[in-house]
Amino acid sequence: MAHRQGQRRRPSIHDVASHAGVSAATVSKVMAGVTTVKPENAQRVFDAVELLGYRVDPLASDMRRAKRRIIGAIMPEFESEFFGQMVTQLESLAEQRGYTLVAASSRESEVREKEILERMHDWRVAGVVLAPVRNEHGPAAGFMKANGMTGVLIDRVLSDDAFDTVSADSAAASAEVARELIGKGHRHILVVGLGEQAATMHARLDGFRGTALALAPDVRIDVVLAEGDVEPLRSQLRDYFDQGEGGGGGQRPSAVYSLFLKGTLVALSEFRRRGWHCPNDISLVGFDDAEWMQVTWPAIAAVVQPVRQIAGHAMDALFARIEGGAGPPRARLEPCQVLMRESVGLPGNRLHSGGGNRQ
Amino acid sequence: MAHRQGQRRRPSIHDVASHAGVSAATVSKVMAGVTTVKPENAQRVFDAVELLGYRVDPLASDMRRAKRRIIGAIMPEFESEFFGQMVTQLESLAEQRGYTLVAASSRESEVREKEILERMHDWRVAGVVLAPVRNEHGPAAGFMKANGMTGVLIDRVLSDDAFDTVSADSAAASAEVARELIGKGHRHILVVGLGEQAATMHARLDGFRGTALALAPDVRIDVVLAEGDVEPLRSQLRDYFDQGEGGGGGQRPSAVYSLFLKGTLVALSEFRRRGWHCPNDISLVGFDDAEWMQVTWPAIAAVVQPVRQIAGHAMDALFARIEGGAGPPRARLEPCQVLMRESVGLPGNRLHSGGGNRQ
DNA sequence: CAATCGCGAAAAATCGATTTACTCGATTGG
DNA sequence: CCAATCGAGTAAATCGATTTTTCGCGATTG
Numbered sequence A, B: 001m002a003h004r005q006g007q008r009r010r011p012s013i014h015d016v017a018s019h020a021g022v023s024a025a026t027v028s029k030v031m032a033g034v035t036t037v038k039p040e041n042a043q044r045v046f047d048a049v050e051l052l053g054y055r056v057d058p059l060a061s062d063m064r065r066a067k068r069r070i071i072g073a074i075m076p077e078f079e080s081e082f083f084g085q086m087v088t089q090l091e092s093l094a095e096q097r098g099y100t101l102v103a104a105s106s107r108e109s110e111v112r113e114k115e116i117l118e119r120m121h122d123w124r125v126a127g128v129v130l131a132p133v134r135n136e137h138g139p140a141a142g143f144m145k146a147n148g149m150t151g152v153l154i155d156r157v158l159s160d161d162a163f164d165t166v167s168a169d170s171a172a173a174s175a176e177v178a179r180e181l182i183g184k185g186h187r188h189i190l191v192v193g194l195g196e197q198a199a200t201m202h203a204r205l206d207g208f209r210g211t212a213l214a215l216a217p218d219v220r221i222d223v224v225l226a227e228g229d230v231e232p233l234r235s236q237l238r239d240y241f242d243q244g245e246g247g248g249g250g251q252r253p254s255a256v257y258s259l260f261l262k263g264t265l266v267a268l269s270e271f272r273r274r275g276w277h278c279p280n281d282i283s284l285v286g287f288d289d290a291e292w293m294q295v296t297w298p299a300i301a302a303v304v305q306p307v308r309q310i311a312g313h314a315m316d317a318l319f320a321r322i323e324g325g326a327g328p329p330r331a332r333l334e335p336c337q338v339l340m341r342e343s344v345g346l347p348g349n350r351l352h353s354g355g356g357n358r359q
Numbered sequence C: 001c002a003a004t005c006g007c008g009a010a011a012a013a014t015c016g017a018t019t020t021a022c023t024c025g026a027t028t029g030g
Numbered sequence D: 001c002c003a004a005t006c007g008a009g010t011a012a013a014t015c016g017a018t019t020t021t022t023c024g025c026g027a028t029t030g
Helices: A013-020 A024-032 A039-052 A058-064 A081-096 A110-122 A139-146 A170-183 A198-215 A230-245 A261-274 A307-322 B013-020 B024-032 B039-052 B058-064 B081-096 B110-122 B139-146 B170-183 B198-215 B230-245 B261-274 B307-322
Strands: A070-075 A100-105 A127-130 A151-154 A164-168 A188-194 A220-226 A255-258 A283-287 A301-304 A331-334 A337-339 B070-075 B100-105 B127-130 B151-154 B164-168 B188-194 B220-226 B255-258 B283-287 B301-304 B331-334 B337-339
Touching: A013 A024, A013 A039, A024 A039, A058 B058, A070 A081, A070 A110, A081 A100, A081 A307, A081 B081, A081 B100, A100 A110, A100 B081, A100 B100, A110 A127, A110 A139, A127 A139, A127 A307, A151 A307, A164 A170, A164 A307, A170 A198, A170 A255, A170 A283, A170 A301, A170 A337, A188 A198, A188 A230, A188 A261, A198 A220, A220 A230, A230 A261, A255 A261, A261 A283, A307 A331, B013 B024, B013 B039, B024 B039, B070 B081, B070 B110, B081 B100, B081 B307, B100 B110, B110 B127, B110 B139, B127 B139, B127 B307, B151 B307, B164 B170, B164 B307, B170 B198, B170 B255, B170 B283, B170 B301, B170 B337, B188 B198, B188 B230, B188 B261, B198 B220, B220 B230, B230 B261, B255 B261, B261 B283, B307 B331
Parallel strands: A070 A100, A070 A127, A127 A151, A151 A164, A164 A331, A188 A220, A188 A255, A255 A283, A283 A301, B070 B100, B070 B127, B127 B151, B151 B164, B164 B331, B188 B220, B188 B255, B255 B283, B283 B301
Antiparallel strands: A301 A337, B301 B337
């Protein structure tokens, strides 16, 4: 910035036109690949473009057009591996089709979610991939509907009457987790979830409970559904375990199934606090995998969401709509993979316990 | 999309003008907050805006303007907590100043980095926050210079002759890590890094080595600098330890200092493979903190980069330049915090060893 | 031979704002 | 008292493309 050299105005379509000795309209056609231009003229345009280093101004270009070659993506946050990978995937897929992805984070706020959507509407994005903060019935989806926007809903959704949806098959994955835990003999299991994203959480919970009860009618399933952020969950979980220890309502569960990543972290930190080790003192499975889960001791069992598949089908669906595809909205569920790692063991398998509160 | 209802054209400035009984120019002035408009007319404009639900079209608006109210951000990846938080911070700061942040991932490729930059130049962004893949001397920074773009370089940079830079004070943090490890008695330490991002890695390495040697001239510091991605590093690390075990070059180091997050993960997984436990069999400190590091057993010691400070100063510097601030480019280094957690212990402190390969 | 057709290209309209230049009164100053 | 200044507002130019309309001209056709 010190010198601010050069800085000459970038060449416009008219500069190219006059250099090539044709009209601006002809240049526009050549750039768009229209074939009804005499080869000789086309060549002169190419030469002029080369010479001047001309690039189409997307701003001016898009203004005349109804839709821009831009896809908007709205994620609840950028800090977890899941959404990070999701954005990366979506960006790459958009690019493959000649579109630019513009990503924004709603920071877990429905208000911001709608503001971002308004801005994207102003930008006349061709389509939106929305991972709602709560679920498909929020104000954001309503806004999209009201303004005739094209879009796809992903992740924290099940199905919608206006938009295609793509998400992980939480219920099936949870059912498999249930099979594993029940199969290993667990009969007292705590499920940790977030109360706010109603639909998805319930799918996970019901998928788990249904299968568990079918396989072992005597199983006891406790549920802690936190509202809000991490801290409430932490204290709720603390209370839950305090109660169990105190001998009040019963004993400590032999396994915990967390329905979301933060819950897994909170559960682990609570185990630490109490000096419990997995899997000897308690077993743990979490929904959502992360890179670190396979390098810790013990490795943490997790449900791996199919990020690539979700991104891929979301984009397929979105572009089908952008290109005018009609028909009723489709709700897709992508199968997850359940990785049973060392954090899951047999119940009551207290080898060299862990009761001793080190640290 | 099934019905594609409503869909009426959005109101333009002329619609508002005719409703309010004034000219388009007046509406434009009112929207821009110019005060030389009769209050009565201004009110009529506001009413019309309200009635029609008018919003300024940023596309048309920005075309006339030289610079758009957009900040571009280019990160090497979105999947780590560090860059995720960085984007979130930058987005929030840009928004506070009435700008929109458009983020893109170079996916660790300098080629992509430049392509993204070209696109952002086409969009006439007001400024760019670039976290280069390699360092400040890549083609991207060159492109920015050549095109007179306004920008700030962050993270994998030290200083530049054209742009302001902001990054973590790697050297100081590494020096503190050295003090801690030497202070605990470690005299044989392995440092793991990435060879490609020359400057930053060397700052970290030199900061560590300098301080370590000053405090304990007899210390042995081995260095494994990987080229490329994770897999080469994994095999290099494996070879290194095989050698140490085999009794070839010497014995196993008592501590490992990883200069970057992936290195920490690879080191941990290598420890697992060999059945080594932290801190009894070996100590570990990593550059870059992550949420999970404090819930595992042991908690992993780490250098915490000051994301908020880096983002804050980057934006301050960027907007100062956008608003015409002159002067030589400034290179900022933000202090890190070193969290010595349980993964660091005394050397040779093999309690109940770990040699036994469980699992 | 006039009317029609078609092709390729130019001219002009358009997108939706901003900005410049200019107008018309009213106020102020010398 | 007339000129200069100012306030408030408008018409028109502009930004850089795309798209529609028009046009010139040679080839076909009736």
